[in-house]
Amino acid sequence: AQSVTQPDIHITVSEGASLELRCNYSYGATPYLFWYVQSPGQGLQLLLKYFSGDTLVQGIKGFEAEFKRSQSSFNLRKPSVHWSDAAEYFCAVGTMEYGNKLVFGAGTILRVKS
Amino acid sequence: DAGVTQSPTHLIKTRGQHVTLRCSPISGHKSVSWYQQVLGQGPQFIFQYYEKEERGRGNFPDRFSARQFPNYSSELNVNALLLGDSALYLCASSLRGVWVTGELFFGEGSRLTVL
Numbered sequence: 001a002q003s004v005t006q007p008d009i010h011i012t013v014s015e016g017a018s019l020e021l022r023c024n025y026s027y028g029a030t031p032y033l034f035w036y037v038q039s040p041g042q043g044l045q046l047l048l049k050y051f052s053g054d055t056l057v058q059g060i061k062g063f064e065a066e067f068k069r070s071q072s073s074f075n076l077r078k079p080s081v082h083w084s085d086a087a088e089y090f091c092a093v094g095t096m097e098y099g100n101k102l103v104f105g106a107g108t109i110l111r112v113k114s
Numbered sequence: 115d116a117g118v119t120q121s122p123t124h125l126i127k128t129r130g131q132h133v134t135l136r137c138s139p140i141s142g143h144k145s146v147s148w149y150q151q152v153l154g155q156g157p158q159f160i161f162q163y164y165e166k167e168e169r170g171r172g173n174f175p176d177r178f179s180a181r182q183f184p185n186y187s188s189e190l191n192v193n194a195l196l197l198g199d200s201a202l203y204l205c206a207s208s209l210r211g212v213w214v215t216g217e218l219f220f221g222e223g224s225r226l227t228v229l
Contacts, residue, residue: 004156034217043118043204043222044157090156100145100208101170102218104156 002027002095004105012111013081021076021108023091032094033074034102035065039087047089050074061085086112116141118207118221126227127195135190135224139207145169146188147218148180149204157204163188164210192226200228 003026013019025031032051036044048059055067065076074091088109092102119138127133139146145164149157159172163182177193186207192199202225206218 036220041222041225044206044220046217046219049217092156100218101147101159101162101172102149102157103159106154106156 002093002103004091004093004103006089006091006105006108008108009106010109010111012113015083015112015114016080019076019078019081019085019110021089021091021110023074023076023105024072025074025091025093026072027093027095029096031074033065033067034092034094035059035063035074035076036090036092036104037087038090038107044090047076081110081112083112083114086110118205118219120203120205120221120224122224123222124225124227126229128229129195129197131195131228132191132193133195133226135192135203135205135226137188137190137205137207137221139186139188139205140219143207143209143219144186145208145210146182146186147206147208148188148190149206149220150174151202151204151223152198153201160190160203195228197228200226202226 005024034049035047047063050057050067088107090107091105095101121136147162148160151157161180162170166182180190182188202223204223205221
C-alpha cells in the first residue's frame with residue numbers, strides 16, 4: 001500500500017534561515033508527488049508537484065523540492081523563510097489505483113521565529 | 115474565477131444525526147473528491163466521482179455516501195454520526211479524474227463537530 005512519512009511533526013526556524021522539510025514515500029510505481037500548505041482553518045494550497053522529468057521542481061512562494069528515487073524522498077526546501085510561511089505542510093503521493101487519489105503524510109507544522 | 119466552494123463552513127451535530135455537506139467544483143472541472151481531515155492528521159481519501167460515477171472509495175464505513183450531480187457539484191452524506199466523525203471535510207476538484215490532466219484543487223472545507 002502507498003504511504004507517506006513526514007518524520008518531523010514540528011520544525012522551528014528563524015526568519016531568513018533556510019528550510020528543509022522531509023518526506024519519504026512508499027509506492028511501487030513511478031510516483032506523482034505533491035507538497036501542499038495549509039494555514040490554520042484553511043484548505044490546502046498546492047505548492048509544487050512532480051510528475052516526471054527534471055527531479056528538481058520549482059513551486060510558488062519560492063519553494064522547491066527534489067525527487068530522489070534512490071532514497072524514495074521528496075524533500076521541500078526554501079532558502080530564506082519568511083514569517084508568513086508559518087503553516088502546516090503536507091507531502092502527498094498520487095496513486096493510480098483510483099483515478100487521482102492522494103495519500104497524505106501526517107504533516108509538519110512550521111513555526112517561524114523573528 | 116471562483117475556486118472550489120463548500121457549504122456549510124461550520125456545523126455542529128449530535129451523535130446519531132445525519133449531515134449533508136456540499137461542494138461546487140471549479141468551473142469546467144468534472145471530477146470531485148472528498149477527504150476527511152481529523153485534527154492533527156493529514157487528509158484521508160473518502161470518495162472520488164468523475165462524470166457522476168464513483169471512481170474510488172476509501173476505507174470508510176457505509177455510513178458515508180456521496181453523489182455527483184449533472185452540474186458536477188457533489189454532496190457528501192454521513193449517517194448515524196459518531197464523535198469520531200468530527201473533522202474538517204475537504205472537497206477537491208480536478209479537470210478530469212486522472213493525473214495526466216493535473217492536480218487537485220481544494221476548497222476551504224466544512225468543519226463538522228459532533229457532540
